[in-house]
Amino acid sequence: MADDTRSEGPPPSARDRALDTLRRAVITLELKPGAPLSENELATRLAVSRTPVRESLLLLREEGLVEVYPQVGSFVSLVDPERVGQAQFIREAIECTSLAQAEPPFSPEHVADLRTALLAQRDADAAGDHDRFFALDEEFHRALLALAGRESAWRTVNAAKAHLDRARRLSLIDTRPMGELIEQHTRVVDAIEAGDPAAAVDALRSHLRAVFDDVERIRAATPEYFTDGRPQRPVRRTVTSLK
Amino acid sequence: MADDTRSEGPPPSARDRALDTLRRAVITLELKPGAPLSENELATRLAVSRTPVRESLLLLREEGLVEVYPQVGSFVSLVDPERVGQAQFIREAIECTSLAQAEPPFSPEHVADLRTALLAQRDADAAGDHDRFFALDEEFHRALLALAGRESAWRTVNAAKAHLDRARRLSLIDTRPMGELIEQHTRVVDAIEAGDPAAAVDALRSHLRAVFDDVERIRAATPEYFTDGRPQRPVRRTVTSLK
DNA sequence: TCGTGGCAACTTGCATACAAGCACTGATAT
DNA sequence: ATATCAGTGCTTGTATGCAAGTTGCCACGA
Numbered sequence: 001m002a003d004d005t006r007s008e009g010p011p012p013s014a015r016d017r018a019l020d021t022l023r024r025a026v027i028t029l030e031l032k033p034g035a036p037l038s039e040n041e042l043a044t045r046l047a048v049s050r051t052p053v054r055e056s057l058l059l060l061r062e063e064g065l066v067e068v069y070p071q072v073g074s075f076v077s078l079v080d081p082e083r084v085g086q087a088q089f090i091r092e093a094i095e096c097t098s099l100a101q102a103e104p105p106f107s108p109e110h111v112a113d114l115r116t117a118l119l120a121q122r123d124a125d126a127a128g129d130h131d132r133f134f135a136l137d138e139e140f141h142r143a144l145l146a147l148a149g150r151e152s153a154w155r156t157v158n159a160a161k162a163h164l165d166r167a168r169r170l171s172l173i174d175t176r177p178m179g180e181l182i183e184q185h186t187r188v189v190d191a192i193e194a195g196d197p198a199a200a201v202d203a204l205r206s207h208l209r210a211v212f213d214d215v216e217r218i219r220a221a222t223p224e225y226f227t228d229g230r231p232q233r234p235v236r237r238t239v240t241s242l243k
Numbered sequence: 244m245a246d247d248t249r250s251e252g253p254p255p256s257a258r259d260r261a262l263d264t265l266r267r268a269v270i271t272l273e274l275k276p277g278a279p280l281s282e283n284e285l286a287t288r289l290a291v292s293r294t295p296v297r298e299s300l301l302l303l304r305e306e307g308l309v310e311v312y313p314q315v316g317s318f319v320s321l322v323d324p325e326r327v328g329q330a331q332f333i334r335e336a337i338e339c340t341s342l343a344q345a346e347p348p349f350s351p352e353h354v355a356d357l358r359t360a361l362l363a364q365r366d367a368d369a370a371g372d373h374d375r376f377f378a379l380d381e382e383f384h385r386a387l388l389a390l391a392g393r394e395s396a397w398r399t400v401n402a403a404k405a406h407l408d409r410a411r412r413l414s415l416i417d418t419r420p421m422g423e424l425i426e427q428h429t430r431v432v433d434a435i436e437a438g439d440p441a442a443a444v445d446a447l448r449s450h451l452r453a454v455f456d457d458v459e460r461i462r463a464a465t466p467e468y469f470t471d472g473r474p475q476r477p478v479r480r481t482v483t484s485l486k
Numbered sequence: 487t488c489g490t491g492g493c494a495a496c497t498t499g500c501a502t503a504c505a506a507g508c509a510c511t512g513a514t515a516t
Numbered sequence: 517a518t519a520t521c522a523g524t525g526c527t528t529g530t531a532t533g534c535a536a537g538t539t540g541c542c543a544c545g546a
Contacts, residue, residue, distance in 0.1 A: 049501045071507040086395045093340035152329045160399055292531040314537040
């Protein structure tokens with residue numbers, strides 16, 4: 001088990017690499033909401049043919065991150081407050097239900113995972129490392145699901161919260177302190193360690209709603225990245241450079 | 244509103260048609276779990292090229308309905324009890340949370356929709372029309388979400404419950420009476436009409452769990468369509484005919 | 487009879503050519 | 517100056533050819 005290279009699975013295909021690259025570019029706002037995309041342009045940049053790029057865009061479209069207008073063009077989706085709200089509801093339903101169904105005593109390893117993610121998150125915030133902060137935030141919520149043996153539900157939560165994540169990333173442009181969020185996470189873990197699931201659910205719920213309320217503030221600050229309810233107007237423009 | 248042809252949106256592309264056809268074939272068990280697929284074969288049957296078929300398989304793979312082994316073949320996914328349980332949890336979390344957050348008085352139209360679906364479902368059961376029965380079952384649960392203004396969450400629920408639906412369809416092979424399910428639905432609507440959301444949630448939860456428990460019975464009856472935990476063995480065979 | 491090696495046919499992944507359609511530009515007429 | 521119309525270049529959708537790899541059959545040898 002030591003000399004295992006862990007090459008599990010086949011080598012990533014050109015599509016896998018293109019998909020990872022593009023998805024990451026979209027959620028990190030490297031590709032900004034509303035930015036026009038072009039299969040040919042992206043294929044050139046990624047040094048592959050249109051096929052893997054096209055298939056990637058098809059999957060990203062299914063995730064709600066890209067919109068494709070036939071014979072017109074493809075665009076990074078604008079952040080849709082409606083979808084953000086939907087993601088918020090789904091997340092709250094799944095995470096809170098999971099936590100509510102978890103029964104003490106809790107696995108010490110899982111609780112330790114939560115504490116570890118929490119401390120690392122504090123460091124990342126202090127260092128101003130936004131990417132790491134978000135990765136740890138995901139790790140925290142994932143560990144929360146694992147506490148009740150519902151880690152497999154993470155995939156569904158993740159798929160639903162893409163728009164929510166982008167909105168949250170927008171808020172980091174102001175390099176705003178994340179202390180409040182860490183504080184809220186801490187309250188959740190404290191309640192868990194105290195063996196009080198009900199209190200943990202309450203703390204989690206108010207945390208998730210605080211995150212959601214923040215979206216409106218972000219929207220007011222950067223309205224150009226949000227939909228105004230009207231259909232996204234297809235406008236052909238020069239493609240923004242990817243890296 | 245009468246002469247409106249409702250042609251909203253562009254005409255369906257070859258990919259759209261292929262995807263609809265294939266997805267329907269998989270969830271109705273016309274294409275049985277474990278059945279080998281072939282892009283070329285399907286392309287010929289559907290009278291299109293490999294491209295739309297390939298893209299459809301890619302999307303179905305993302306939905307968990309198809310498994311693709313590069314250079315080996317594509318197969319209809321076996322029903323995975325693990326995924327069925329996951330779907331059950333997600334469904335219960337979302338539907339019950341939605342119903343719990345709904346506040347009386349309820350919209351008379353929505354309640355009427357529930358009653359209508361219920362009666363129609365009784366007819367479909369009596370007529371032995373399985374497809375219609377399932378369509379109405381979806382309509383019922385969708386209306387339940389609409390009651391709390393969470394109809395948009397239906398998409399997420401639907402995406403998660405593909406394996407669950409196939410398992411339920413397997414049970415219909417015995418032409419088993421669906422009276423119990425209708426009975427359970429009725430209890431939910433009764434509680435709603437009585438303006439008692441808490442009771443409705445309890446009735447809904449026990450209904451969903453009854454559906455889930457049924458899966459084990461189905462698995463015992465038709466184990467060849469379920470995974471035994473081991474990876475699905477790729478075996479090349481003659482492609483089952485589609486329609 | 488049983489084991490083994492190689493060939494043939496199939497699979498999906500990727501690249502590319504062609505088709506159909508929309509948007510923008512610019513010239514032209516009013 | 518303004519409105520209209522045709523052209524051009526881009527877009528995505530589809531079809532198809534080629535490449536790389538795997539499976540299973542079948543002949544061959546022990």
